[in-house]
Amino acid sequence: MKQELEFLDREDVQNRLVVKCEDDEEGDIHPQCVHGPTILFYYEDKGPEHGYYGCSAYRDKKLCPFNVPASELNVKHFRRQYDTSTVLYRSARKEFLEDGEDTQKHYCLSCNKAIVNDDLPKHFDHNVKQNLPKHYIQDPTLFLPPLNNDKAQAQYFFDEKSLQFFENTLHDLKISKIICMGAPRLHCYLSSKPSNQVKSYLLDLDHRFIYFYDDTSFAWYNMCNNHFFDELQKQEFFKFLKCQSDERLLIFTDPPFGCRTELIGSTLNKLSKLYSKINQIPYQPLPIFWVFPYFLAQYIQKVLPSLQMSDYKINYTNHDSYTDIGKSARKQGSPVRLFTNVPLDILKLPVKEQYKYCSKCQKYTALENRHCEICKCCPSKNGSTYVHCNQCGLCVKPSYVHCRNCRRCTQKEGHNCSEYQKHQTCYICRNVGHTEKRCLFWRKKVLHQMFPPKETDSENIIVCILCNKIGHNELSCDQRSFYLKELTFMGETQLCENVYRMPTLKSAGKTSVNSFQAF
Numbered sequence: 001m002k003q004e005l006e007f008l009d010r011e012d013v014q015n016r017l018v019v020k021c022e023d024d025e026e027g028d029i030h031p032q033c034v035h036g037p038t039i040l041f042y043y044e045d046k047g048p049e050h051g052y053y054g055c056s057a058y059r060d061k062k063l064c065p066f067n068v069p070a071s072e073l074n075v076k077h078f079r080r081q082y083d084t085s086t087v088l089y090r091s092a093r094k095e096f097l098e099d100g101e102d103t104q105k106h107y108c109l110s111c112n113k114a115i116v117n118d119d120l121p122k123h124f125d126h127n128v129k130q131n132l133p134k135h136y137i138q139d140p141t142l143f144l145p146p147l148n149n150d151k152a153q154a155q156y157f158f159d160e161k162s163l164q165f166f167e168n169t170l171h172d173l174k175i176s177k178i179i180c181m182g183a184p185r186l187h188c189y190l191s192s193k194p195s196n197q198v199k200s201y202l203l204d205l206d207h208r209f210i211y212f213y214d215d216t217s218f219a220w221y222n223m224c225n226n227h228f229f230d231e232l233q234k235q236e237f238f239k240f241l242k243c244q245s246d247e248r249l250l251i252f253t254d255p256p257f258g259c260r261t262e263l264i265g266s267t268l269n270k271l272s273k274l275y276s277k278i279n280q281i282p283y284q285p286l287p288i289f290w291v292f293p294y295f296l297a298q299y300i301q302k303v304l305p306s307l308q309m310s311d312y313k314i315n316y317t318n319h320d321s322y323t324d325i326g327k328s329a330r331k332q333g334s335p336v337r338l339f340t341n342v343p344l345d346i347l348k349l350p351v352k353e354q355y356k357y358c359s360k361c362q363k364y365t366a367l368e369n370r371h372c373e374i375c376k377c378c379p380s381k382n383g384s385t386y387v388h389c390n391q392c393g394l395c396v397k398p399s400y401v402h403c404r405n406c407r408r409c410t411q412k413e414g415h416n417c418s419e420y421q422k423h424q425t426c427y428i429c430r431n432v433g434h435t436e437k438r439c440l441f442w443r444k445k446v447l448h449q450m451f452p453p454k455e456t457d458s459e460n461i462i463v464c465i466l467c468n469k470i471g472h473n474e475l476s477c478d479q480r481s482f483y484l485k486e487l488t489f490m491g492e493t494q495l496c497e498n499v500y501r502m503p504t505l506k507s508a509g510k511t512s513v514n515s516f517q518a519f
């Protein structure tokens with residue numbers, strides 16, 4: 001039985017793609033592409049030797065074609081050096097920023113270059129934003145078009161309300177320094193505000209910011225592999241990490257949702273380690289704010305279990321469904337949330353934006369999130385009011401109804417039991433493709449209880465799961481088709497429940513229907 005279980009578990013694992021980043025401390029060095037050390041991708045069941053090295057930041061072959069099968073890796077792949085030095089940018093920035101008169105500053109959107117008057121003739125037929133006013137130079141996210149290529153930058157900017165919430169929260173938590181990793185709008189917002197006290201450093205793959213911020217506040221950076229494109233910027237960033245004893249540093253990140261969380265998690269750990277090292281203190285994780293949708297929570301919690309989800313709904317200005325206003329806005333508001341290791345009881349959510357304090361949970365939650373006395377929590381994740389299902393033993397989305405056949409709460413509309421079960425994991429055998437009532441292991445367990453096989457002393461005895469007779473397995477059972485048909489009709493009989501209680505959603509250790517059912 002144990003062996004069979006192990007064998008079945010493999011199916012679960014079979015399609016799992018592993019992503020592994022370079023670990024220079026362990027001497028595990030990967031070849032580099034233009035975007036820094038590559039990632040080793042492989043399927044867990046096939047092993048790393050059948051994997052390949054690919055770009056960490058770009059998932060589109062057109063944007064970065066690097067691809068070397070692990071089996072073909074040799075010394076020549078390590079010889080390549082990329083010159084991504086930013087010397088040229090530096091002199092252009094100097095000219096652009098130090099030139100004094102605002103009226104002479106322009107930005108060519110066709111070339112993605114900051115330019116001054118003398119450069120204008122070269123860009124005469126380009127899309128040039130002329131005579132940038134001072135506040136545009138202080139906050140370039142006010143005019144730079146977001147790079148919303150979903151396969152790469154996926155640049156979505158926070159709306160004013162979310163920015164204000166972050167500013168207030170940083171103030172409440174007495175944060176004095178912030179690393180904005182993939183959060184340029186927040187960095188620009190904080191840096192351009194005269195009243196703001198928080199010192200900010202931007203790390204982003206979007207190099208356009210190089211014209212507006214010098215090395216003491218911006219580094220061109222890849223957060224998927226902790227790679228700095230420029231050595232001088234890296235040195236300045238290290239200086240930024242050095243803190244006085246009364247300073248508090250927080251890492252804020254809003255990666256594209258397509259980013260593998262293992263990579264971001266590993267980078268966050270590396271930055272925390274670096275911080276402790278530079279400040280010569282014992283290792284301690286830095287406070288983290290990680291912006292991500294609620295329906296991907298399981299992926300964050302797998303890599304950084306200390307992060308908890310706050311109910312605060314975060315809005316973007318240039319994303320139709322990740323906002324609470326606009327034509328395709330969802331009824332329950334934006335699905336984007338804040339994940340943090342800051343204790344949720346000190347993370348105040350604004351009452352005037354429909355949040356409340358739940359004294360039973362000892363944290364702020366959304367107004368619509370009703371505390372459940374059975375589950376002992378405020379269970380809603382998606383912005384609607386959940387209802388408790390007694391059969392599942394926990395709270396579920398209001399649009400769900402309990403299907404007795406599937407033994408789960410599922411979407412009311414368009415539910416088709418056999419289609420649905422194809423994607424479910426059985427709580428008993430943990431195999432994908434059926435639920436408990438169709439579980440062959442369940443049947444075997446029940447039958448063993450009812451009619452214990454006579455010669456069960458030996459573990460090695462073959463027992464047919466279908467007819468429960470000794471001496472053959474279910475593949476060679478001559479009554480196979482009869483039993484399989486019968487199994488399909490086998491309901492949740494009294495008999496089964498009396499002999500063994502089938503596990504429910506709750507007893508299977510699920511804390512929420514969202515955690516395993518797709519959004």
Ligand SMILES: C[S@@+](CC[C@H](N)C(=O)[O-])C[C@H]1O[C@@H](n2cnc3c(N)ncnc32)[C@H](O)[C@@H]1O
Pocket residue numbers: 056057147152153154155156157158181182183184185186187203204205206221222223224254255256257
């Ligand atoms: C979803 S946007 C977040 C912007 C944020 N909401 C704001 O308003 O400040 C993602 C950001 O991550 C940056 N980015 C994407 N891939 C990156 C990578 N591999 N390394 C560093 N930054 C990256 C993009 O350029 C973009 O600025």
Ligand SMILES: [Zn+2]
Pocket residue numbers: 108109110111112122123126127
């Ligand atoms: Zn141009």
Ligand SMILES: [Zn+2]
Pocket residue numbers: 358359360361362365370371372376377378
């Ligand atoms: Zn509560």
Ligand SMILES: [Zn+2]
Pocket residue numbers: 372373374375376379387388389393394395
């Ligand atoms: Zn409940």
Ligand SMILES: [Zn+2]
Pocket residue numbers: 389390391392393396401402403407408409
């Ligand atoms: Zn249910």
Ligand SMILES: [Zn+2]
Pocket residue numbers: 403404405406407415416417418420
């Ligand atoms: Zn069903």
Ligand SMILES: [Zn+2]
Pocket residue numbers: 426427428429430431434435436438439440441442
């Ligand atoms: Zn099963």
